[in-house]
Amino acid sequence: MTNKSTEDYLKHIFWLNRLVEKVTTKSIADRMGISSASVTDMIKKLTHNGYLIYEPYYGVKLTPRGEKLAIHVIRRHRLIESFLVTALGYAWDKVHDEAERLEHVISEEMEFRIDQFLGYPKFDPHGDPIPSQDGVLEESTLLPLSQLDIGESGIIQRISDSTSLLNYVGRLDIALGTRLAVEAKEVFDGSTKVKVDNKKVLHLSRDAADQIFIKSNSQKKIIKKKNRGKENA
Amino acid sequence: MTNKSTEDYLKHIFWLNRLVEKVTTKSIADRMGISSASVTDMIKKLTHNGYLIYEPYYGVKLTPRGEKLAIHVIRRHRLIESFLVTALGYAWDKVHDEAERLEHVISEEMEFRIDQFLGYPKFDPHGDPIPSQDGVLEESTLLPLSQLDIGESGIIQRISDSTSLLNYVGRLDIALGTRLAVEAKEVFDGSTKVKVDNKKVLHLSRDAADQIFIKSNSQKKIIKKKNRGKENA
DNA sequence: GCTATTATTTAGGCATGTCTAAATATTATA
DNA sequence: TATAATATTTAGACATGCCTAAATAATAGC
DSSP: OOOHHHHHHHHHHHHHHHHOSOOOHHHHHHHHTSOHHHHHHHHHHHHHTTSEEEETTTEEEEOHHHHHHHHHHHHHHHHHHHHHHHHHOOOTTSOHHHHHHHTTTOOHHHHHHHHHHHTSOSBOTTSOBOOOTTSOOOOOOOEEGGGOOTTOEEEEEEEOOOHHHHHHHHHHTOOTTOEEEEEEEOTTTOOEEEEETTSOEEEEOHHHHHSEEEEETTOOOOOOOOOOSSOOO | OOOHHHHHHHHHHHHHHHHOSOOOHHHHHHHHTSOHHHHHHHHHHHHHTTSEEEETTTEEEEOHHHHHHHHHHHHHHHHHHHHHHHHHOOOTTSOHHHHHHHTTTOOHHHHHHHHHHTTSOSBOTTSOBOOOTTSOOOOOOOEEGGGOOTTOEEEEEEEOOOHHHHHHHHHHTOOTTOEEEEEEEOTTTOOEEEEETTSOEEEEOHHHHHSEEEEETTOOOOOOOOOOSSOOO
16 A cells, blocks of 8 residues: 555645646645655655656656556545535535545545445535546536636635635635625736625635636636645645 | 554553553563564653553553543544444444554544444444543453353354454354354363354354353353453454 | 856754664573 | 573664755756
8 A cells, every 4th residue: 555645745746737837846845835855855755656757847747657546545535525524414614634634544445435325426525526436537617716707607616625715715604506796806916806695795815716616607718727825635 | 643653552552451460561562563672662652651651571551641542542443433334334344444544543523423423322333332432441241252151142242353353253154143052162172162043053262252252141250351362442 | 148046956864663683681490 | 599581671773754954956037
């Protein structure tokens, strides 16, 4: 079996790869909150073990083997989150940390039994797609709230799985399924003014609006957008 | 939080204490399958952290703090085993290893939610008592099969939670609730000949008969008996 | 194109938990 | 009780994964 560190590095690298052009030593260090020197060491080990290809200053790329393991960890994470909500009645915005630890210790059998218990779900409680058993992770076709134009509206389909974000939106009383309409966008700081369910009006920061995903009424082109931050599972 | 090693040492010491008079460095090393030198090191750390009192050649004793943590780990282990059986349909003799890993990572909240989900059970799937939330572990009043006399019979209430034993009894097709009657006992090796549910006849080794516990029809005195082996949770 | 900034690696450490081999202490036995 | 057997500890290593400080390499800006 692989160990926790390996799984964590590969998971973070997998997500970084969707966020930035080059997954460099420093970007990994920043994301994981550790020193670059430590990352250098681990990159050597992961490369040695066939999970990565590395070119200094250019960055790392996951090998098929590395990507497979990363996606497997994400699958376990999302299945566990779903299970905690469904079987144990956890609030959907409180499952992240528990899953973060459990994802490294459950057996294949437990993974399978959870999947079965849940009826082979396609999405987790945040609206994130659950990778299939054979390692396929669906690409999202949803738009971040930050890309909706003024006057557009839609329903929240996914909210990035980050503890601080979920805490925040939890306090705002919005969740998956909530309908939002964009009333205004502030050029200065990129914040968005939205009307919630035709009632309350909220101001969401650029950061938040980047991580809240909408199925728009007028579903339009998806623009490849680079943001940053420690979202995802 | 405490770490896995600390929890494992304390758990093993707790059980050893019920099995042998003196929990020595060597007995811990043997039980855990590691070297005595390693145990010496860890005893120092655990003593330093207030979990143990140690006297060379005499052995270790858990402090109240150490015993509390050991029992807490046992509680988590047994709740997890129960949960895997009840919620995920695991076979009762296949949950040990999974629980062995999960017991070190679940949160207090998860422990509580599992307990609640199960309806605050008093016993796990092997018939072992689950320690209460405030750290009380019931003493068993059951008799090991090895102590029944010829002609006595009873029902299996508990089978020690050891992977190899459970594997063995699983193949023999006996489980909690099975009625056994003692037909003969072999003086030479301590083995027991039992009739199962008035049908099949089985020969059980001394080792197995020590770890299968019976509620006898003629419930009699409990004799403090010392056995050995890596049973328990 | 050179210098300043930034990124990366190396060197040397530390903590954890394990090992083997050798030294030392204790207990058991003849 | 002396010696043999056993238990324990010490010494020196190793792997993992992290650190800081210093050295080196690359990129960016003037």
